[in-house]
Amino acid sequence: NAGVTQTPKFRVLKTGQSMTLLCAQDMNHEYMYWYRQDPGMGLRLIHYSVGEGTTAKGEVPDGYNVSRLKKQNFLLGLESAAPSQTSVYFCASSYSLLQGETQYFGPGTRLLVL
Amino acid sequence: AQSVTQLDSHVSVSEGTPVLLRCNYSSSYSPSLFWYVQHPNKGLQLLLKYTSAATLVKGINGFEAEFKKSETSFHLTKPSAHMSDAAEYFCVVSDHTGFQKLVFGTGTRLLVSP
Numbered sequence: 001n002a003g004v005t006q007t008p009k010f011r012v013l014k015t016g017q018s019m020t021l022l023c024a025q026d027m028n029h030e031y032m033y034w035y036r037q038d039p040g041m042g043l044r045l046i047h048y049s050v051g052e053g054t055t056a057k058g059e060v061p062d063g064y065n066v067s068r069l070k071k072q073n074f075l076l077g078l079e080s081a082a083p084s085q086t087s088v089y090f091c092a093s094s095y096s097l098l099q100g101e102t103q104y105f106g107p108g109t110r111l112l113v114l
Numbered sequence: 115a116q117s118v119t120q121l122d123s124h125v126s127v128s129e130g131t132p133v134l135l136r137c138n139y140s141s142s143y144s145p146s147l148f149w150y151v152q153h154p155n156k157g158l159q160l161l162l163k164y165t166s167a168a169t170l171v172k173g174i175n176g177f178e179a180e181f182k183k184s185e186t187s188f189h190l191t192k193p194s195a196h197m198s199d200a201a202e203y204f205c206v207v208s209d210h211t212g213f214q215k216l217v218f219g220t221g222t223r224l225l226v227s228p
Contacts, residue, residue, distance in 0.1 A: 004157070042118070042204060042218025043158075090157060099208060100146035100165030103216060105158040 002026055004106035006091050012112045013081045021076040021109050023091030031094045032074040033058070033103065034066060036087040043090060049074055050097070081113045116141040118207045120219035128227050133177075133192040135222045137205035140186065147188045148206040148216070149179055158204065164188065175199070200226045 007022040023032065030051050035043040045058030049068040063085060065077045074093075078085060088110050092103040121136040139145060146165045150158040162173025169181040175198075179190045188205060205219040 040123075040220060042206075042220050043216075044218075045215065092158075100163060102148075102160050102163065104160075105150075107157040108155075 004091055004093055004104050006089075006106040006109050008109060009107070010110045010112075012114065013078075014114050015082060017081050018077070018079050019081065019111075020078075021089055021091075021111075023074045023076070023093075023106060024072055025074075025091075025093040025104070026072065027093060027095070027104065028071070029093035029095050029104075030071070031097060032068065033092040033094075034064070034074065034076045035090045035092065036060065037090060037108070038087050046076065046089075078111075081111075083113045085111065086113045087111060116145065116207050116215075116217050118205050118217055118219035120203075120205050120222050122222050123220070124223045124225065126225040126227065127195045129197055130194050133190070133195045133199065133224065135190040135203050135205075135224065137188045137190065137219060138186055139188060139205070139207045141207055146208045147179075147181060148208070149173065149177070149188075149190050150204045150206060152202045152204065152221075154201070161190070161203075195224075195226050197226050197228070200224055 004025045033048040034046040037043050044060050047066040049055045052071045055066045067075045088108045090108050091106040094101045094103045117140045119138045148163045149161040152158050162171045164171045164181045172178045177192045202221045
């Protein structure tokens, strides 16, 4: 049982390039999330999904797009990367949206945009 | 709106001495509260959570936290620090207003010296 996995672990992009971050979970969770973590700040929610084919904006969605074509996968896309998107990106999943439900996190993807 | 304040950005202890990481929260509703730990270059791991049951919550690796509504606090403690406890700790609050949004504190880095 791998839990939540993320690909790639690290990436360097030039400004204007595009890329897709992949998140996969094998826990059959309905809900998935993308966060970014910046120095001196807590994690902030970018987008989330409440089920296959359904996505919604979080706190900081600008410059990102997401897709949830399969229940186990949640993709985060950067169409035209900017230096402000240099960050560590975490994916998470949970079984439900009930209060107190635990979110399980992946190991993160470090992205550097030059 | 909900928020979390972690009162110390860094805490230094010696191995074998007690650990206290402080967290205050603000929430309009009865909150759920979590502590997550992040070891260097790793994802976030749940230490413990409070979901309106017992106010003293025991977690993994000897950590515990006490929910004090009157003080709006959820401090994390451990009687005796171990070198392996050196990591970043995040206090997280969630209230259920249709969607279980997690709000993260800015983190406390725990340093453990021999």
